[in-house]
Amino acid sequence: MATLPVYRWHLAPDGLATRRQLRALGLRPGGQDVAAQLERPRRRRGPLVANLYRVDRARPVRPMTPGRAAALAAAMVARRTCPNCRTDVGYCIPRSLGMCVPCHDLPQS
DSSP: OOOOOOTTTTOOTTTTTHHHHHHHHTOOOOOOOOOOOEEEESSSOOOOEEEESSSOOOOOOOOHHHHHHHHHHHHHHHHOOOTOOOOOOOOOOOTSSSSSSSHSSSSSO
């Protein structure tokens, strides 16, 4: 089993990028395997690890289709709809509350 090369923070060679860096370039990993890892040390916990992908093997991001846009809009409406009062509250309902803030703040009977 081959191990991945590990680079320290800000020391990765050119030609490797994280998912976010690929996305900023309009690219996606495209099914390729992880080429290396990037580690950022922390004081009291384990290091932060990010996977690196080869830029030359990355593929362009797929364009947004009308069906995908409709599905994303429906998902966002579901995240904004309170299960108690069934209203669109205009913000994503916190998962910690499970309902909109006005419903959560009502006294329980």
